[in-house]
Amino acid sequence: YNTAIAINPGEAYVYANRAITEADMGDYKAAEKDYSKALIIDKNLLPAYLNRAIMREKLGDQEGAIADCNMAIKLNMFSDDAYGLRGYLRFQAKEYHDAIEDYNKALKINPENKRILMSRAITWYEMKKYPEALEDYTRAIELNPQFGEAYYNRGLIQIYLKDTHKGCLDMSKAGELGIQQAYKVLKIYGQPGNK
Helix, strand or coil, rough: CCHHHHHCCCHHHHHHHHHHHHCCCCCHHHHHHHHHHHHHHCCHHHHHHHHHHHHHHCCCCHHHHHHHHHHHHCCCCCCCCHHHHHHHHHHCCCCHHHHHHHHHHHHHHHCCCHHHHHHHHHHHHHCHHHHHHHHHHHHHHHCCCCCHHHHHHHHHHHHHHHHHHHHHHHHHHHHCCCCCCCHHHHHHHCCCCCC
16 A cells, blocks of 8 residues: 555545555554545545544544544435444444434435344333334344344343243344354243243
8 A cells, every 4th residue: 555655645545445454453543544644635535434433433532433424424415324323423422312313314214224223222222212122123133034133132122021932032043043142041031930
């Protein structure tokens, strides 16, 4: 990348590509700087805003990360990734209602985004809105019947709501799909006489 930058220092994608490599190596500060350089060259480079937001979040700059998401949304108000990332950042800040609002916008754009469905379900759970969380986990499973994490999380909620039978069925399926923690839950709640 250094050679490519020396040959053509005005190419935004070269900085953005180097930033991807730096992020993969765990050098988030260098990646954040290169995304910033790319955005100086091309202020409309949507992926650079989203990726820089991730770097800023990893570096503890929540405000900067949200500002980058806002710019990405301004560039493309139909970016489910931008709303989803901003929702995640708001969730991290415990701004659950704002996070739900962003997840709703993202899912309106792309109703089959399983990652955002899972994020919204986790947020519903934190808000103690268990029926809504169950609905999102169920929808994620409908979209991908091999989604072990969705079975596991739905099973936990069902057990918490005293529907142990359904919860254990989900735990069993989660275990079959590779979620080893499900077997520990089944040892506790899958015993005869547990309800």
